[in-house]
Amino acid sequence: MPSAWKQKAGSGFDRMKVEALAHGATDRDLVKAEAAIKIAYTEFSWAKADVRYLIGWFNGGAPWAEEYLIARRREQLPHVTWWAWDHLALLRWHLPLPVERTGAWYRRLRRAA
Numbered sequence: 315m316p317s318a319w320k321q322k323a324g325s326g327f328d329r330m331k332v333e334a335l336a337h338g339a340t341d342r343d344l345v346k347a348e349a350a351i352k353i354a355y356t357e358f359s360w361a362k363a364d365v366r367y368l369i370g371w372f373n374g375g376a377p378w379a380e381e382y383l384i385a386r387r388r389e390q391l392p393h394v395t396w397w398a399w400d401h402l403a404l405l406r407w408h409l410p411l412p413v414e415r416t417g418a419w420y421r422r423l424r425r426a427a
Contacts (some may be wrong), residue, residue, distance in 0.1 A: 321359035330354045331366040335397060339370030339380045347377075351385050366393045372401045377410040 319325045334350030337343050351367050354360040367385045371378040385391045401407070 320357075320392055322361070322364055329364045329366055330358070330360050331368055333370075333393070333397070335368070335370035338378060339373040342375065342377055344377055344380055346379075347381050347388075348384050350388035351381075351389055351391070362390065363392055366395060368389050368395050368397055370397045371380065371405070371407060373397055374405055391410055395400040 317331075319327070322328075322330075332354055334347060337346035337350055352407055354365040355362050368377050368378065369381050369385070382394055385394050396402075402409070
């Protein structure tokens with residue numbers, strides 16, 4: 315990546331969209347996906363307000379819901395987009411988008427898993 319693109323000033327861009335489709339959709343590796351989500355404002359110098367993230371939900375069994383929650387809820391990115399919309403119908407994904415579970419019951423359930 316050209317060094318000029320690693321920050322908004324001088325890059326010529328208004329926003330940076332990050333995608334790491336293989337990490338979530340293929341490898342199913344949320345640790346790598348989270349690193350990709352954060353790269354623009356941890357390793358580069360972009361403000362979160364100017365960062366977008368693209369999630370792949372084209373592969374059955376991919377942890378796209380968890381990846382979405384990392385990007386929107388934990389990292390509080392302003393926009394998440396999807397690759398590819400047609401798979402919403404083809405794979406019959408459930409909407410609305412996921413929400414984080416909270417409360418003592420859910421925490422016990424997660425620890426037991």
